[in-house]
Amino acid sequence: MDSFGTIAITTREFRLFQSLILREAGIALSDRKRALLVGRLAPRVRAMALPSFGAYYDCVCADQEELVRLIDSICTNETHFFREPKQFTFFENDWLPSLRRAADAGRRRRDVRIWSAGCSTGEEPFSIGMSLLAHLPDWKHEIFATDLSTKVLARAESAIWPIERIAHVPVHYRKAFLLRGSGAQEGRVAATPELRALIRFGRLNLHHESYPIAGRFDAIFCRNVLIYFDAETKQRIIRRLLDRLEPHGLLFLGHSESLSGNESVRAVGPTVYALRESQ
Numbered sequence: 001m002d003s004f005g006t007i008a009i010t011t012r013e014f015r016l017f018q019s020l021i022l023r024e025a026g027i028a029l030s031d032r033k034r035a036l037l038v039g040r041l042a043p044r045v046r047a048m049a050l051p052s053f054g055a056y057y058d059c060v061c062a063d064q065e066e067l068v069r070l071i072d073s074i075c076t077n078e079t080h081f082f083r084e085p086k087q088f089t090f091f092e093n094d095w096l097p098s099l100r101r102a103a104d105a106g107r108r109r110r111d112v113r114i115w116s117a118g119c120s121t122g123e124e125p126f127s128i129g130m131s132l133l134a135h136l137p138d139w140k141h142e143i144f145a146t147d148l149s150t151k152v153l154a155r156a157e158s159a160i161w162p163i164e165r166i167a168h169v170p171v172h173y174r175k176a177f178l179l180r181g182s183g184a185q186e187g188r189v190a191a192t193p194e195l196r197a198l199i200r201f202g203r204l205n206l207h208h209e210s211y212p213i214a215g216r217f218d219a220i221f222c223r224n225v226l227i228y229f230d231a232e233t234k235q236r237i238i239r240r241l242l243d244r245l246e247p248h249g250l251l252f253l254g255h256s257e258s259l260s261g262n263e264s265v266r267a268v269g270p271t272v273y274a275l276r277e278s279q
Contacts (some may be wrong), residue, residue, distance in 0.1 A: 007032070007038075007042050007045055007046065007052070007053070008052075008053075008177060009038050009053045010054070012054075013052070013053040013054050013057060014031075014034050014037065014053075016054070016057050017029070017037060017041075017053070017057060020057070020060065020061070020070075021070075021071070021074060022044070022230070023056055024067065024071065024205075024207070025071050025074075025148060025205065025207050025231050025235040026076065026205075026206065026228075026230075026237070027075075027207075027228045027229065028228070028229060028230040028233075029074070036074075037074065037183075038053075040073045041053065041056065041070070041073060041074075041075050042075065044056065044069065044070075055211055057211075057250050062145075068150055069146060070146060071149065072149045072150055072151045072152075073150040074269075075147075075148055075152070078120070078245055078268065079120040079121060079123045079124060079130030079163065080123050080165065080167075080168050081123045081126070081127050081166060081167075081168045081169045082127045082168045082169065082170075083123070083124065083127075083168070083223070084223060084252075084254065084255055084270070084271075085168075086269075086270040087223075087252055087269065087270055087271070088131065089125065090269040090270060090272060091128075091131060091219075091252075092134075092135055094269065095219075095250065095269075096131065096135040096136060097135070099112060099136070099218070100135075100136060103139075108141065109135075110138065110139045110149075111139055111140035111141070111142070111143045112132060112136065112139060112140075112141055112142070112168070112218050112219075113141075113143075113144075113148070113215065113216075113217050113218050114128055114132075114141075114142070114143050114144070114218060114219045114220070114221070115143075115144045115145075115213070115217045115219075115220045115221070115244070116128060116143060116144070116145040116146070116219055116221045117146055117204070117220060117222040117223055117225065117241070118146070118147055118148075118206070118223070118224070118225035119145035119146060119147050119152075119153075119201070120147060120149075120152050120156065121152045121156050121161075122152075122155065122156025122157070122159065122199075122201075123153045123161075123165070124145075124146065124221060124223070125143050125145035125156070125199050126159065126177075126191055126195060126199065127169075128143055128221065129141070129143055129177075129195050129198045129199060130169075130173045130176075130177045130195065132198065133172060133176075133177065133194065133195065133198070134172075134173065134176070141198050142198070142200070143198050143199045143200070144199075144200050144202070144213055144217075145199050145200065145201050145202075146201070146202050146203065146204035146213065147203065147204070148203065148204070148205055148206070149203075150203055153179050153202075153203060156201060157201045159183070159190055159191035159195075159196050160188050160189070160190045160191075160197070161189055161190075162186065162187060162188060162189075163180070163181075163187050163188060163189050165189075166178060166189055174189075176192075177191065177192050177194070177195045178190070178191060178192065179191075179192055206222075206225070206237050206240075207229075207237070211240065212242070215242075216244055216245060216246045216249070217244055217245060217246065217249055218246055218248070218249050218250070219249055219250045219251075219252065220241050220244060220245060220249070220250075220251050220252065221252040222237075222241055222251065222252070222253060223253055223254040223257070224254035224256070224257070225237070225254070226253065226254070226257050227254065227256060227257060232247065238259065238262070242264060242265065242275065245275060247275060248274070248275075249274070249275065250268065250269075250272055251265070251272070251273045251274075252271070252272050253271045253272075253273070254271065255270070255271055258271065259269060259273050263276070264276060
């Protein structure tokens, strides 16, 4: 058995949590993640003065809020501004200019709608927002940012970060879209009101059958999220995401994720995919 102080998890208890997390979040925890699960859950088990992980499992099954807290605790939220720089180069130098050309030719309206699925602490949607404001300043922009974890969503919605987090933000974007804190906020930066106004946040579980988010999107960013799902869940989520794209829309995945073999899409950039015209 693995142990954390005086708290130990049995193989049976670990299997129960494996099944629960897969069922509720679609996240497949391998046996190698047993120590990680113990480390993430043991503080909560202790805080609730429970005698075992089995007792905590019973609490989670009986309390929806505790289930959300459990999912929050096992989510890994690694991100930074302008992550996957080759994609942002493509986004700014190729795709956004193509939208402007289409609008200038009267083939589309001057608006763009983007979904950041798995937004973590907000660096991704705010990076997208900076790009939109810089390259399409006279357009209407909508960014929807969702995540499974309520904990990181609260941090994202605050739009405040330690100053060291902006290392990857181009200097001209820092000057235009970020505010340096002073006094009690010394050492922090915040998004400008103009940038914050672009983004709407909400909790969304990609594993659920229906997504409470209306309409279609010109682009969906779902990067470094699919790696946490098993193969069947991954394919189901991909189909749902593609169904939410406009016919001309793009799906951005993480550099280690691929849709090779999926005949409904074609690669147009670095792990960037567009629907085939026949779809």
